[in-house]
Amino acid sequence: MEPLERALSAEGLTLSAIPGKGRGLIADKNFFPGDVVICQEPYASSPSKTSTELRCDGCFASAGLKKCSQCRIAWYCGSACQKSEWKLHQLECPALSSLREDRKKMLTPTLRLMIRLVLRRKLQDTGVIPKTATDNYDLVAALASHMSDLDEKQLLLYAQMANLIKMILPSVEVDLREITENFSKLSCNAHSICDDQLRPLGTGLYPVISIINHSCRPNSVLVFEGRIAVVRAMQPIHKGDEILISYIEIAATTETRQEYLKQYFFTCSCLRCIKNPLEELKENAILEGYRCKDHKCIGYLFYEAKEKKFTCQVCGLSRDEYGINRIAKEVSTKRASLASTVNPSEASLLYRNLELLELKLFHPHSINLLRTRETLLKILMELNDWRGALTYCWLTIPVYQRLYQSPHPMLGLQYYTCGKLEWILEQTENALKSFTEAAEILRITHGISTPFMKELFSKLEEARAEDYYKQSA
Ligand SMILES: [Zn+2]
Ligand SMILES: [Zn+2]
Ligand SMILES: [Zn+2]
Ligand SMILES: [Zn+2]
Numbered sequence: 001m002e003p004l005e006r007a008l009s010a011e012g013l014t015l016s017a018i019p020g021k022g023r024g025l026i027a028d029k030n031f032f033p034g035d036v037v038i039c040q041e042p043y044a045s046s047p048s049k050t051s052t053e054l055r056c057d058g059c060f061a062s063a064g065l066k067k068c069s070q071c072r073i074a075w076y077c078g079s080a081c082q083k084s085e086w087k088l089h090q091l092e093c094p095a096l097s098s099l100r101e102d103r104k105k106m107l108t109p110t111l112r113l114m115i116r117l118v119l120r121r122k123l124q125d126t127g128v129i130p131k132t133a134t135d136n137y138d139l140v141a142a143l144a145s146h147m148s149d150l151d152e153k154q155l156l157l158y159a160q161m162a163n164l165i166k167m168i169l170p171s172v173e174v175d176l177r178e179i180t181e182n183f184s185k186l187s188c189n190a191h192s193i194c195d196d197q198l199r200p201l202g203t204g205l206y207p208v209i210s211i212i213n214h215s216c217r218p219n220s221v222l223v224f225e226g227r228i229a230v231v232r233a234m235q236p237i238h239k240g241d242e243i244l245i246s247y248i249e250i251a252a253t254t255e256t257r258q259e260y261l262k263q264y265f266f267t268c269s270c271l272r273c274i275k276n277p278l279e280e281l282k283e284n285a286i287l288e289g290y291r292c293k294d295h296k297c298i299g300y301l302f303y304e305a306k307e308k309k310f311t312c313q314v315c316g317l318s319r320d321e322y323g324i325n326r327i328a329k330e331v332s333t334k335r336a337s338l339a340s341t342v343n344p345s346e347a348s349l350l351y352r353n354l355e356l357l358e359l360k361l362f363h364p365h366s367i368n369l370l371r372t373r374e375t376l377l378k379i380l381m382e383l384n385d386w387r388g389a390l391t392y393c394w395l396t397i398p399v400y401q402r403l404y405q406s407p408h409p410m411l412g413l414q415y416y417t418c419g420k421l422e423w424i425l426e427q428t429e430n431a432l433k434s435f436t437e438a439a440e441i442l443r444i445t446h447g448i449s450t451p452f453m454k455e456l457f458s459k460l461e462e463a464r465a466e467d468y469y470k471q472s473a
Pocket of ligand 4: 292293294297298299300312313314315316317
């Protein structure tokens, strides 16, 4: 048995060739919802960087940062992170320091990730840091690169980026072809590292986690504890089942999901992607289609080309194509005008207008309406309009329930937001219910021991105590 296979076997997993998918991980024992299937530190990682937000190289925190005084590119939240990153940064720092100011500005997170990958390999090759069965460059070398699927333009871009790496790291022997290939590997294997609320913080390469294949109806979920990638079972997984996570936002029609998956160079054939054509049409009519003429009916509409109308498959009422197109045009004009709005109170009014118009057009469970309501929720929270925000939070819940098979972190997080808003509004009984729902889902997807979960549990306890007090008073 190879060292990796031995290490996986100790976790109850088998590395296996899956027909049509390349490699995959198979459960060698039963996993229950909430069980950690596998976790891994990144081989290399880099924080995301925006003009307004910088992050610590070690833990990705954004508060209390200090710049490395030498290169002025690396940031740290404190001496602990600076120390833990030192072996790598010791090599990286002089290379970054010698860059001209205009070149420093060109250092994207992807370039930094590649610099760190090259340097980490060097540190392992020279024995400065140890190699283990699940942490070594051979695992990176074994990843699929899909070089032959790339078009000329993309290949050229990666080759230029590889040249930049060679220029930045003159003291390291760099194989240009290999670096070019590694850029291609990053684009289909690297994971976006997110916080507990699934907001992206950076990017990391986790060569063992990358072996796990995709499904639009996954049995497992990938979350992060700091930089550590943790895969937890969401559904019961039986011995012999393949471990599957989702690479993409699954709240989308099959066509859109397949479009998202093009970046990974495969066509998904999970149960959700190969459902029967009628089911597919129905799903599309709900997620991207129109609402019934009777606003009390939540039936879905099919297009009848001969009569140029959309007919509700539940009550039989029709809407003519002309009327639909007229509102659709108004919606897209309104949407386009929103892009330039920055003031939140103005935005809240404009988005409410958009929502009213979309309510006339789209199915109540459509993705379009959902996205508008999610935006409204965010804007109203920014404006401290808790009551308004709660209304929109609740409106998203039934749609989330449809889109994300429970337990799913998106649904759990949305219940958590509802609970927090209800708590602020002193709706104790409702807050208790929402926190309970959130905790039931998130304890499976996020575990029970992180500070984020401890905070949720303490809010739940507080709501329970307050509710008990109110009931007995
Ligand atoms: Zn830090
Ligand atoms: Zn430095
Ligand atoms: Zn699928
Ligand atoms: Zn109807």
